[in-house]
Amino acid sequence: MRAARVMLVAGLVFLYFPLLVLIIYSFNESRLVTIWTEFSVKWYIELLQDEQLMGAFFLSLQIACATAFMAVLLGTIAAYVLVNFGRFPGQTLFSSMIVAPLVMPEVITGLSLLLLFVGLSELLGWPASRGAMTIWIAHVTFSVAFVTIIISSRLREMDGSLEEAAMDLGATPLKVFFVITLPLIMPALVSGWLLAFTLSLDDLVIASFVSGPGASTLPMVIYSSVRLGVSPKINALATIFVGMILVGSFLVWWTMQRWQVYATDKKAAEG
Amino acid sequence: MPNSDAQTVIETPADVADRYALEIINVSKHFDDVAAVNQVSLSIDKGEIFALLGGSGCGKTTLLRMLAGFETPSAGDIKINGVSVLHSPPYQRPVNMMFQSYALFPHMTVEQNVAFGLKQDRMPKAEIEVRVTEVLELVQMTRFRRRKPGQLSGGQQQRVALARSLAKKPALLLLDEPMGALDKKLRMQMQLELANIIESVGVTCVMVTHDQEEAMTMADRIAIMDQGEIMQVGAPRQIYEFPNSKLTAEFIGSINLFEAVAAFDVASGGAAPCRLECAELPCTVVSNETDSRFAGPCYVALRPEKISLETSLEPADNNWVRGKIDDIAYLGSHNVVHVRLETPAGKTKIVQVHVSNFARHAKSLDFEQAVALSWEPEAVVLIKAEAA
Known part of the structure; x- marks a missing residue:
């Protein structure tokens, strides 16, 4: 003891x-x-x-918030499909692709996203330049994996007869989702949101790859300033x-x- | 408003619609290639409590889920009050279900749970309030109306679940293993109480259970299911006393079965009792059965409580055998005595007999003691041997 x-x-x-x-x-x-x-x-x-630090701080906060909301939205939809739609063609592929970013080294994710954005801007002219938008897209891409896992485990835990009971009592499937399912998985949405927020705020590697001139997140600014002392x-x-x-x-x-x-x-x- | 829709349709004149609350017509359900429910047809009267009884995987739950609309039959039709509900989704059927896990919404109070279905029908608030109070009074849960389900005991949750499924005045109430989540002591009490409430409301009820005691206590009629098919339908007493197959006989209560060959005295015009020769009983069995369709190979079925055990070995002409006590199991209310018989074929056969505690002491029964078993002709039930 x-x-x-x-x-x-x-x-x-x-x-x-x-x-x-x-x-x-x-x-x-x-x-x-x-x-x-x-x-x-x-x-x-x-x-x-210090305008540079404060600017980076607020940019990071903005990106993190936007990432968290988008990741929760996409993650909820993905988790719902995975848990409730039973077997569908390509389900295994879908579920493994969703969690793939979890095990992917950040350097590779960052590099591949950079190549994607460069290629896209050459082909379609979009994104015209890299910056907050590309960082946001990149952050959503990898944090969705975490959010999906959190929400789908909560959905699996949920007693499926709750949704059936609501439907049995006359609620349409859409209503069941908003009145029963959503309130019951809310804790998972909150933790998913926080995790996505933290991941985004924390990220240095991927942001460094996909960022452009003028858009430096807080970790990027701190990292570069630490090198100077x-x-x-x-x-x-x-x-x-x-x-x-x-x-x-x-x-x-x-x-x-x-x-x-x-x-x-x-x-x-x-x- | 699905319920009111259904009611307008009920008024169409149809004799059948007046008689049956629920008709299941040749319903089958296949999962891949396996038939979970196979060609089931049932008609259930208004106000009847009907139990689907069977072991796990017999298809009873699938059948219930088809009534609620959670599964679609592969074939057949389901009519409620004479109207086919085959194409109605669960939220439009005049059917409410009480789930095995009760499925009370954990984020809502008792009151909100009960009001949920009424709200979906857009009932005015004041009316909802009245109806909620009414059903909560019915199940004696008014005191707990502001509580969350997590703060209630299992029995209280069950009452709330029942109130919620009765709130919309469904044409058909479904109960899925209603006592499954309760401990044994509470079960006995709730079985009677639930049946009383359902009867007082007068709602037609279909329940699913694997517990024969539960089915016999609560239901007016029971259907025994096995491998997706209905084996026998009847009142509890009828099913217990006159099982029509080996499977039903063995499923309900315990029973002694002996292979036999029945012979009828055709000359007497069906008035003489049937005599049976049993390969497994060293005596002639006489039964009151006069129906000659049992002629030929069949089973003699004897309930353990209908066999009397005597220590005096005075022989009788028929329905009388001698054996030795193999084992005595003390079950509190009575004893199950296993008596070993020597069959004519030279094998041994164990017969179960129920003996009261009083009789056991009076006769001071002991292992290996020689005893005589006898029974009345009316205790003998014949079961046609299945065509092999």
Whole structure:
């Protein structure tokens, strides 16, 4: 027991100590990231004045939001078809193609998408230039895989007789989807949305491939600035991110708690 | 508004429509090449509780799902109140189903669950309110109307499920393994209660079950199904007392079967009782059966509770055999005594006999004790041996 507790603490320290150091040093007065001088918020002020970083930050947020919505929409449709439509010609191909991006190295995904966009613009004249739009398309392409898996596992778990019962009581299939299915898989939609959002915000490799001049996402800007030496501004930015994530995950946890009340004990019902 | 549509059609004069709530006409369902339901025809009276009884995979659930509209028959027709519903989707049929898992919507309260079907019919809010209260009172769940299904016990969930399926006043109520999700003790109580509620509403009901006790407690008539076909239809008593096949006999309760050859005294004009020679019973069996269609190879069927076990070995002319006790199983309410007989062919045959606890003590039965078995001619049921 004691050893287990020590291991647990050691593991948590290993995971979270670097984050803690980063947060503490974001309030450091010194220019040097490793030497503590005195408390100050000047890097936060400088961060807010740094147009390049702030621009990249907002671009990343926009792309991440748009990606999450699109991925949830496509992922829900794909998962619904996979789970509820039974066997159809090409089902195996469809389901394996949907999850393929999960196991595909990012470099390959990025490169192939770049080639696709270049080829398309030569053939059709679209996209005229690469930028936020191409990054968005690329991010949707790979995050849909994750979202589909989350939603389809939730759909599979769902008692199919719920939908039948709604239909039996007079609801048309479309209505059943919106009144019964959708509310019941909502937790999966929320987690899928968050995952797609995080994946998109986090992505450096694919974005680097498919981005064009003038569209640099946050990871791209941070990465290139780190090569010139770490600025304490990055610490400040990271601290803001950690804060946002804490608030965000608390909100999700809180909503999920409320959804838990809805979730029936399926096993008890099947008995 | 599917229900009101159906009602306008009912008024068309048709004698059959008045008699039967449900007609299943030569319905078959094939999955790939396998017939899950094969040429089933049934007519169910208005207000009747009808049970489809059979083991798993016998096609009873498929048949029920075809009535609800979740499966389409490969052949045949289904008429509700004389109107074919073959081409109506589930949401337009005047049929409501209580699912085995109850399928209560977990994100809605009891009240919202019950109101769901009425809302789909665009019933005015005030009327919905009245109807919901009415059916919740019927199942005594008014106190729980604001609860979510997850906060209810299994028995309470079942009541809500029943209320929800009765709310729309369906022409036909379907129950899929209604007691499947309850523990044994609650089952007995709910069987009677459910049957009482259904009878008080007067709705025609088709239920599916694998539990013969459940079928016999709740249903007015039972159909025994096997491999997609109906083996026998009848009142519980009729099916238990007069099984028409080896399969039904063995499926309902326990029974002793003996191969026999029946001989009728044709000269008496069918008045004399039938005498049987059994290869598996060392005595002549006499039955009250006078129907000569049983002549020839058949089975003698004897229910264990209709055989009496005596310790005095005074021989009788017929319906009397001697054996030794092989095993005694104590079941609380009674004992099942396995008696080993020496058959004329030199083999042994085990016969089950029910003995009350009182009789067991009075006769102080023990293993390997020699006993005599006898039975009345009316206890003998003949089953025609299937054409091999």
